[in-house]
Amino acid sequence: MICAVTAAAALGATEVLSKERKSRSAVPPQPSPAAVIVNLPKAEAVPPEGPALPAKAVQADGTGPKPAVTVPPGTAQSPGKPADAKPSATPAITGSPAPSLEPQATPQPSAAPAKPQTGAGNYPPADPAKKVALTFDDGPDGKYTPQILDILKAQHIQATFFVIGKHAEAYPGMIKRIASEGHSLGNHSWDHAQLTKLPDEEILKEISRTDQTLKSITGYVPSLFRAPYGAVNKQVQADVTASGHRLAGWTVDTRDWDATPVETILEYLRKETAPGAVVLQHSAGGKNGNLDNTVEALPRIIDYLRQNGYTFVTVPELYGIKEAK
Numbered sequence: 300m301i302c303a304v305t306a307a308a309a310l311g312a313t314e315v316l317s318k319e320r321k322s323r324s325a326v327p328p329q330p331s332p333a334a335v336i337v338n339l340p341k342a343e344a345v346p347p348e349g350p351a352l353p354a355k356a357v358q359a360d361g362t363g364p365k366p367a368v369t370v371p372p373g374t375a376q377s378p379g380k381p382a383d384a385k386p387s388a389t390p391a392i393t394g395s396p397a398p399s400l401e402p403q404a405t406p407q408p409s410a411a412p413a414k415p416q417t418g419a420g421n422y423p424p425a426d427p428a429k430k431v432a433l434t435f436d437d438g439p440d441g442k443y444t445p446q447i448l449d450i451l452k453a454q455h456i457q458a459t460f461f462v463i464g465k466h467a468e469a470y471p472g473m474i475k476r477i478a479s480e481g482h483s484l485g486n487h488s489w490d491h492a493q494l495t496k497l498p499d500e501e502i503l504k505e506i507s508r509t510d511q512t513l514k515s516i517t518g519y520v521p522s523l524f525r526a527p528y529g530a531v532n533k534q535v536q537a538d539v540t541a542s543g544h545r546l547a548g549w550t551v552d553t554r555d556w557d558a559t560p561v562e563t564i565l566e567y568l569r570k571e572t573a574p575g576a577v578v579l580q581h582s583a584g585g586k587n588g589n590l591d592n593t594v595e596a597l598p599r600i601i602d603y604l605r606q607n608g609y610t611f612v613t614v615p616e617l618y619g620i621k622e623a624k
Contacts, residue, residue, distance in 0.1 A: 424608070426574075426608040426609070426610070428574055429574045429607070429608050429609045429610060430574060430575060430609065430610050430611075430612050430616075430617055431572065431574075431575075431576045431577075431578060431604055431609045431610070431611060431612070432458070432459060432576070432577045432578065432611070432612055432613060432614045432616075432617045433451075433456065433458040433459070433578050433580065433600075433601075433611060434458060434459045434460070434461060434485075434525075434547075434549060434577060434578060434579055434580065434614060435447060435458060435459070435460050435461070435580050435581060435582035436460075436461045436487055436525065436579065436580070436581050436582070437461075437462075437463055437466070437487065437491065437556075437581050437582065437583045437584040438460060438462055438463070438466060438470075438473065438581075438582035438583040439460070439462060439466055439467065439470040439473035439474060439477070439582060439583060440466065440470060440473070440582070440583035440584075441470060441473070442583075443581075443582055443583055443585075443590045443593065443594060444460075444470070444473050444477075444582040444583060445473065445476075446594045447582050447593070447594065447597060448473075448476060448477065448480060448482075450594070450597050450598055450601075451480070451482070451597075452480060454598070454601050456601065456611045457480075457481045457482050457483070457611065457612070457613050458482050458483075458611075458613065459482065459483040459484075459485055459523070459547075459613045459614040459615070460477050460482055460483070460484055460485065460582060461484075461485035461486070461487035461523070461525040461547070462474065462477075462484060462485070462486070462487055462509075462513070463487050463488060463489065463490065463491055463509070463583075464486075464487075464488065464489035464490070464505075464508055464509030464512045464513070465489055465490050466583060467509070467512050467513055467516065468512050471516045474513065474516045474517060475516060475517070478517045482613065483521070483523070483613040483614060483615050483616075483622060484513060484517065484521040485521050485522075485523035485524060485525055485547060485614070486506060486509045486510060486513065486520075486521055486523065486524045486525070486544060487509070487524075487525050487527065488505040488506065488509060488526070488527050489504070489505045489506075489508045489509050490505070491527045492505055492527060493527060493528055493530050494526055494527065494530060494531075494535045494538075495530045495531065495532045495534075495535060499534060499538065502534065502535060502538045503538050503541070503542065506524060506538065506539065506542045506544070507542065510542070519622075520543070521544075521622070522544060522545055522615060522620050522621070522622050523544060523545050523546075523547045523614060523615065523620070524539045524542070524544035524545070524546055524547065525546070525547045525548065526539075526546070529548060529549075531546065545618075545620060547577075547614055548577070549577045549578065549579035550571065550573070550575070550576050550577050550578075551567065551568060551571040551572055551576050551577065551578040551579060552567065552571070552579050553567050553568060553578065553579060553580050553593075553596070553600075554567060555580050555581055555585070555590065555592060555593040555596065556581050556584060556585050556586060556590070557586050558585065558586040558587070558589055558592060559592060560592065561592050561595050561596045561599070564592065564593075564596045564600070565596060565599060565600065565603065568600055568603065568604075569603070572604070572607075572609075574609075575617065577614060577617070578600070580593055580597070581593060
């Protein structure tokens, strides 16, 4: 089953902060007085049924086209005609300078260029202000989740896994491994239903059933909830808050679920990452059940972020949320 849920924001009992990626968000929820939002998620495409995701954005009523991301013409990214370059001004003609009567100082040799500062693994020193949270949705499974965990373990990185309840029930060993290796867990509903189309009691059941399953495996209920497809309205917000969770979204969508080529995944990352970024990826599902590109891209994502001075944290660490362990 495919997911995506979009997370830099403020927490508070009466405050809703929405940090959506410009022109791509299709879910402009109206804040509930009791709702607490972390990076109000940007909507993902929603299938009419099954795992296929058409190119439609989800609004509170499940409709609405996804706006295209525009690039100004004349840029390297724009397929349009480049902007005409203005000719340079003709340089002014000047006479030969008069010889100086003052003695000229002998130029001092230039100082040798400073050697670049490097940290562990020849990476630049991490900037404490540049934090990023890697997140993985829709797991666990027995194929891709363990590969992702292996990469994260080798790189000494903790991430956040938003898991589907029925998958957790099927792979309790993977849930135990996620928790034991220091990663954060989040509730991603029981079966990846589009919550904005469900009655109130069904929304609460999607949340509570997954909570109970995770508690039976780990001994605790996670603090975070991420809505399937990023589809959120006032009722969903209210139910998430009533269940004791914080609503989490994302700020960088790698589109990895759609068999997106590795180079394109990296291009999305480069364009959208900023300090405090929450990166959306998947640890199960994918188009035709294939997330090979996700696994291939992950080491390069980590390398790019480290080369640019980022420190990896979990979503609770990023927002100072105490996990209910």
